Amino acid sequence: MASDAPSDSAAGTVAAEKEEEIEIDAPGFFRLYKNGRFVRLIGTERMSASLDPSTGVDSKDVLVDPSSGVSVRLYLPPVSPTRKLPVLVYFHGGAFCLESAASPIYHRHLNTLASRTPLLVVSVDYRLAPEHPLPTAYEDSWTALRWVFSSPFPDQWIADYGDLTRVFLAGDSAGANIAHHLALRGRKETEAGIAIKGVLLIHPYFWGTDPIGSESADPTFRSHINKIWQLTCPDTTGPDDPRLNPFTDEAKSLKELGCDRLLVTIAEKDLMRNRGRAYYDKVKESGWTGEAELHEMPDAEHVFHLFHPDTEKADEQIRLFVDFFNKE
Structure with a gap:
């Protein structure tokens, strides 16, 4: 049948x-x-740490926490043995689920930045979602930042060349999100001995339910962004989660940023451009007593300087960063 x-x-x-x-x-x-x-x-793709022939910058990987596997990649430019350098703790981007401290685009970028400033770079290799959902990236990054300030010196390069009175945090996209949260946390956890001179947020990854300015209101597009956030942060309350939207009532006050100076950079064609501008405005309105700057690159897209490092705009961006780190 x-x-x-x-x-x-x-x-x-x-x-x-x-x-x-x-x-x-x-x-x-x-x-x-x-x-x-x-x-x-x-x-x-991962590049090995090594001496970079084009810049003379040396790099090495150091295990920070054996229990979690968190590591950092250190970058040391050619300098006098007696010279102390600013220390940059850097957090890579990638929506919390892509890239690494060993990614070619970051390895090249930080070789260049370390050479041209010059400074000692600590690039954090935090664990990625979805295998390690948020808040893992925040906690791994905090572990690395505490390691930099730990006593005795955690690494000989930091002992010999690092000036811990001039420590900066920086990151692009999701890395900028991390830098923001660590700057807030550093202010609250002073017992850790952490003192941050300045924070550089490059095309920061912030979002929210309601569109800001010219931000797309297309429900399909916004749903797509929300799904990506849900992927990386399964316990989220949604796009207005204070980890993603620093302007909500539940978010920590921007007045509590634990640094003296702030530079926010945005790009004209970046989908999150308006969030970065709003962040700068909110910081200025918050009562924070530091010095804040905003720079917008015209006719440029999200993290253009990483994917097109040999362009005139990328060089201008690097000069902006160098000036920020070297400003007295």
Whole structure:
């Protein structure tokens, strides 16, 4: 007797196809399948730490916390043995789920920045979502920052060349989000002996339910961004989670930023441009007593200086960073 019920083989095929249905597709970046499989399409290549022949900057990887595996990559430019350098603690971007401290784009960028400033760079290799959802990236980064200030000196390069009275935090995109939160946390946790001179936020990754300015109001687009945030932070309350939206009532006051100076950089064609500008405005309005600057690069996209490092705009961006770190 004939039956409309699918055969076992047909049912298996349907099940297999469902397992490969896409939940989130970020073309060129990553793909999340409905069965939970996460595939990175960018940011998996790693460069070894080494002496860079073009800049003379040396680099090495140091394990910070054996229990978690958190490590940092240190960058030391060629300097006099008696010269003390500003210390930059850097957090890479990638929506909390892509890239690493060893990614070629960051390795090249930080070699250049260390050489041209010059400064001693500590690039944090925090663990990534979704395998390690937030707040892991925040906690790993805090562990690395505390390591920099730990006593006795955690590494000979920091002991010999680092000036811990001139420590800066910086990051791009999600890394800028991390730098913001650590600056707030550093102000509250003074018992850790942490003193931050300045913070550089490059195209910061902030978001929220309601569009700001010319930000897209398209519900499909906003839902896509919200899904990415949900992927990296499963316990989130939504796009107005204070970890993502620093302007909500639940967020810590920007008046509590634990630094003396702040530079926020934005790009004209960046989808999150208005968030960065609003952040600068809110800091100025908060009663924070430090010195804040905002710089917008015209006709430029999100983290353009990383993907197009040899352009005139990227060089201008680097000069801006150098001036910020060297300003007395």
